[in-house]
Amino acid sequence: MKALAEYVIRHADDNLILAQRLSEYVAHAPELEEDLAIANIALDHLGVATHLLNYAAALIGDDRTGDDLAFLRNEREFTNLLLVEQPNGDFAHIIVRQFLFDAYQHALWPMLSRSTDSTVAGIAGKAAKEAAYHVRHSRGWLIRLGDGTRESHTRTQTAVDDLWRFVDELFAGDDLDTEMATAGIGAAPAQLRAAWDTTVDSVLSEATLSRGAEESVRLGGRTGFHTEHLGHLLAEMQWMQRAYPGLEW
Amino acid sequence: MTVSELFDALEAVVDPEIPVLTIADLGILRDVTENRDGSVVVTITPTYSGCPAMDHLRTEIEQVLLRHGRDRVEVITTFDPPWTTEWMTPEGRDKLTEYGVAPPRLDTAAAIVCPRCSDVSTRLVSEFGSTACKALRVCSSCGEPFDHFKEH
Numbered sequence: 001m002k003a004l005a006e007y008v009i010r011h012a013d014d015n016l017i018l019a020q021r022l023s024e025y026v027a028h029a030p031e032l033e034e035d036l037a038i039a040n041i042a043l044d045h046l047g048v049a050t051h052l053l054n055y056a057a058a059l060i061g062d063d064r065t066g067d068d069l070a071f072l073r074n075e076r077e078f079t080n081l082l083l084v085e086q087p088n089g090d091f092a093h094i095i096v097r098q099f100l101f102d103a104y105q106h107a108l109w110p111m112l113s114r115s116t117d118s119t120v121a122g123i124a125g126k127a128a129k130e131a132a133y134h135v136r137h138s139r140g141w142l143i144r145l146g147d148g149t150r151e152s153h154t155r156t157q158t159a160v161d162d163l164w165r166f167v168d169e170l171f172a173g174d175d176l177d178t179e180m181a182t183a184g185i186g187a188a189p190a191q192l193r194a195a196w197d198t199t200v201d202s203v204l205s206e207a208t209l210s211r212g213a214e215e216s217v218r219l220g221g222r223t224g225f226h227t228e229h230l231g232h233l234l235a236e237m238q239w240m241q242r243a244y245p246g247l248e249w
Numbered sequence: 250m251t252v253s254e255l256f257d258a259l260e261a262v263v264d265p266e267i268p269v270l271t272i273a274d275l276g277i278l279r280d281v282t283e284n285r286d287g288s289v290v291v292t293i294t295p296t297y298s299g300c301p302a303m304d305h306l307r308t309e310i311e312q313v314l315l316r317h318g319r320d321r322v323e324v325i326t327t328f329d330p331p332w333t334t335e336w337m338t339p340e341g342r343d344k345l346t347e348y349g350v351a352p353p354r355l356d357t358a359a360a361i362v363c364p365r366c367s368d369v370s371t372r373l374v375s376e377f378g379s380t381a382c383k384a385l386r387v388c389s390s391c392g393e394p395f396d397h398f399k400e401h
Contacts, residue, residue, distance in 0.1 A: 136376070
């Protein structure tokens with residue numbers, strides 16, 4: 001597969017899988033406004049994924065569409081980060097997962113909006129504005145929960161501790177990242193780390209929370225080696241197209 | 250019909266979520282061109298990444314042009330430059346206010362004005378409203394809740 005298509009797909013997959021996770025949570029949020037927020041954020045991620053997958057399909061140039069890439073690839077062909085496929089826990093867990101990822105995309109999209117590839121730049125330029133919204137939302141909740149009651153603090157710190165092993169993968173990078181960054185198309189993940197650290201440390205501090213332990217680091221999403229949760233997510237997401245191929249409504 | 254007449258005809262296509270606004274008011278309709286063989290190419294740009302209205306608009310555009318005798322239509326989506334609420338026409342902004350939605354501001358330091366009583370003291374209820382493009386606010390003067398079309 002062309003390198004650019006592969007690069008576009010990994011970012012599409014991050015957004016597609018997180019959109020699916022957030023959609024699972026719709027109608028379960030602690031208050032109505034929050035339910036709307038989660039649904040809206042899921043829609044933003046789904047929109048970015050759709051635009052990127054359609055672009056990837058055009059780049060690949062066989063007869064597959066963006067929808068085919070979403071619904072007819074197997075687990076090993078998905079290259080999303082492990083963080084976004086982690087199952088929904090309590091509300092604190094969902095907010096922590098979202099915040100860690102929002103802070104990452106908040107650093108990523110502005111860089112990609114300067115991509116030499118005009119389609120990537122255009123999609124990223126739009127997504128950058130949305131990511132700024134998202135991080136403001138998840139940041140606000142993280143502070144309320146962390147600096148809230150003893151119960152909410154404990155639950156939020158537990159979520160940070162649980163999810164921290166997936167953080168390093170956001171910045172690990174591989175040969176494809178290097179190739180795309182060198183070509184001026186992509187962003188070197190390691191370059192996003194400083195901005196992410198600044199955002200995350202200041203918010204954790206305001207939320208009276210601390211970083212998780214730097215151990216048991218998990219990698220593999222970018223090469224298709226996932227945690228056991230992705231298969232179950234795909235089973236639900238892809239079921240209808242697998243059972244009734246080509247179904248439209 | 251000339252290309253500019255076709256452009257005008259496409260003004261009939263309205264946003265399904267905010268039916269007072271046409272795709273021209275919104276700045277979604279970027280370009281209409283005609284190929285030598287008579288086929289028409291319409292270029293649109295999405296508003297929000299996940300705006301569910303885009304598929305609907307694509308179909309509507311084809312329908313309107315079909316009614317004007319053009320059956321070979323290609324609708325292209327462009328992302329560059331990315332859409333911004335700054336492209337919304339002054340007429341579009343006025344129509345939004347009349348419709349009860351506070352329009353996106355050109356200067357984000359300016360106050361968000363209540364579309365019902367024009368008072369400037371309003372407060373945010375939720376950053377996420379009934380659609381991706383709107384936030385929910387309430388007027389401190391008349392007490393009415395209203396949507397604000399967010400700057401993007």
